[in-house]
Amino acid sequence: STKLFGISLCIVAQVFQASMLVYEEKIMNQYTVPPLRVVGMEGLCGILVGLILLTGLNAFNVESTPAAVYQLQNSTPLLLAVVGSIFSIAIFNFSGVTVTQQASAVARSTIDVSRTILIWAVELAVGWNTFNSLQLVGFIVVAAGTMIYNRLLVFQALEPSEEEKALTDVAGHGAAAVPM
Numbered sequence: 001s002t003k004l005f006g007i008s009l010c011i012v013a014q015v016f017q018a019s020m021l022v023y024e025e026k027i028m029n030q031y032t033v034p035p036l037r038v039v040g041m042e043g044l045c046g047i048l049v050g051l052i053l054l055t056g057l058n059a060f061n062v063e064s065t066p067a068a069v070y071q072l073q074n075s076t077p078l079l080l081a082v083v084g085s086i087f088s089i090a091i092f093n094f095s096g097v098t099v100t101q102q103a104s105a106v107a108r109s110t111i112d113v114s115r116t117i118l119i120w121a122v123e124l125a126v127g128w129n130t131f132n133s134l135q136l137v138g139f140i141v142v143a144a145g146t147m148i149y150n151r152l153l154v155f156q157a158l159e160p161s162e163e164e165k166a167l168t169d170v171a172g173h174g175a176a177a178v179p180m
Contacts, residue, residue, distance in 0.1 A: 021105040028101045035097040042093065113146045 027033065057063035072079050092115065099108045117139050123129035147153040160168070 018109070021100065021109060024097065025100050025105040028097070035094055035101055038097045039090065039093045043090070110146050110150055113142050117143060 024038065028038070054063060054065060058065055072082065096108050096112070099111060120129065120135065120139065124131060144153065148155070148158070
């Protein structure tokens with residue numbers, strides 16, 4: 001039941017992230033908002049939600065803010081990792097909002113895949129993670145899927161036939177599709 005709960009949380013997080021990206025794209029198309037302002041507004045909302053959650057988690061003894069502050073004060077590597085994480089997330093979010101504004105939420109989500117692979121590579125290089133061949137296979141599958149979706153890799157067997165292309169073109173221009 002713990003595994004099912006964890007999987008459920010992952011699915012809910014993915015749905016939330018996808019909804020946020022689509023809503024972000026809608027707002028960026030509807031209003032002229034600089035990407036840095038969007039990131040700042042999202043960050044402010046994130047801080048408020050985080051403070052509310054942290055207050056509740058501290059009240060139920062799930063989290064201990066004083067212990068976390070103590071660890072940050074007494075561990076320079078931990079402090080540097082937290083500060084580095086904050087800056088990398090800020091840069092990543094700014095880049096992501098810019099991609100959403102210039103392209104689309106779909107383009108942004110496909111680029112997000114590269115972030116996971118990059119983080120894994122850095123973890124391996126720094127020694128924070130151990131190599132796992134199954135993870136490598138998973139990353140290869142995800143990277144290949146992303147490249148196929150973005151048409152960086154093209155397989156003729158996956159391409160639509162000329163007839164399907166013609167039907168799509170006819171349907172896309174408002175004319176009725178030709179019955180088969």
